[in-house]
Amino acid sequence: MSDPVVWNPQPRRPAWGVRTPRRKTLATRAPILRAPPPARVTIPLVSGAGISAQPVVVAGQSVRCGEPVATPTAAGYPCIHASIAGRVTDIGLYPVAGGSGPVPCIVIERSDGETVWDGYPAWPDSSLLPAAEIRRQISAAGIVGLGGALFPTAAKLDSAGQTPLLLLNGAECEAYISCDDMLLRERAERVVAGGRILSAAVGAELCVIAIKTDMPEARRALLDAIDAAADPRMVISTVTAKYPAGGERQLIELVFGREVPAGGRPADIGIICQNVGTAAAVADFFLDGRPLISRVITVTGSSIARPCNIEARIGTSVADLVQLAGGYTGTPERLIMGGPMMGIALADDELPISAATNCVIAATVEELGEASAELPCIRCGLCVEACPAALMPQELLTAVRDENTARLESLGISECIECGACDYSCPSHIPLTAQFRTGKRLLANAQLSRREASIARTRFEARNRRLADENRAQPENPVDADALQTLLARTRRRDPEQSD
């Protein structure tokens, strides 16, 4: 007889994907370290889609930990809260880890004590709240998707249709990253509690928590937590440990066997996907009245003395996190934010972390390996086999190099999730994903030019139609006749002067 809390006991075996070396155990030997408040935090005011929150504090003002410091400028977008108690020392533009340029931030310097703002009541039984009120509270709590996209959780929940399926993503598939694994091992009951609250927020009758086959400790902890909750909506699904199984679309395919249409969202097929960290943050707010002021981050790599997972306040600098992990063992060859496949290199360790930062890797030369010279494409097709989006990377590569935007569009470059599986499998060491980022920019520019040309043409045609209509309605235009007489009169008045 199958276990009622195990959804889909036979994991699907996808043809796509790659198996990357596992480097997660580096940071899973020690329990999650709860970081003390740092001396200074730089809190970004930007969430998904680049929308900034509006500061409600001024420089010089004292704030308590958890106090709202910025309010949303769009419906469904989150409030931002002080992650430490202290004094606001600046509100301005600062570079942040993963940002393409400086973003608005609030800088707070720590005061001596940790006074906590207690303006949010705890709701131990949130099932008493209407669904719309739960979503409003989630927005007030400042909760965004902790999987990396920072998309406002309340806005995503608002987009759900009737009785959707809820999918909690715990299948972190990048080598090195273990923050979700550790969260599930140590706080599975919080993830399950958050899943139940999120289910109530959208009226879901099924909440599937997805993890990978190589997370046995997390699986045991989750099964215990689901047993204790005794909620028939909560089930667990174990998916392949192939990369990128944790991508939203890929996970939906693996768990439900369904495909999100090209250009569409999971909500279009009745599925709402949230990260397990997001679910735990929801539980922290409803059970303890604690808004989103921290997250679990993996600090790892062979240049770190004691790789571990740290629960850190948002706005903490990377340097402070490295210090908590025992410091550097030498000068790291590269600092990476995120995983080795999709992460980005950091310019320095002074940058602050945001709610999207799930991992910092300080890598040695040996870890990075020698850069291999790029060779010509041999049309082996390995990149096609690896691609989880069913694209043809070698054809996309030719189209990018030819700057053929029509071909890029027809090949579906916008469906590329930039996972890097094609780069990883390419025997010619071609940096395909970097080329596809360029290709997306080329296509976006071409589409913008097309749109602008179309708007200009529509405006021109509308003007012509309007003029034609006016001419038809008023064959004798008295205004124009008057204007002509005025012009003639002016000409006559000027004539004598011109003859002088």
Ligand code: SF4
């Ligand atoms: S894997 Fe590399 S060499 Fe093979 S077809 Fe793709 S781009 Fe060409």
Ligand code: SF4
């Ligand atoms: S980076 Fe894009 S093209 Fe390459 S495997 Fe991933 S989705 Fe496919």
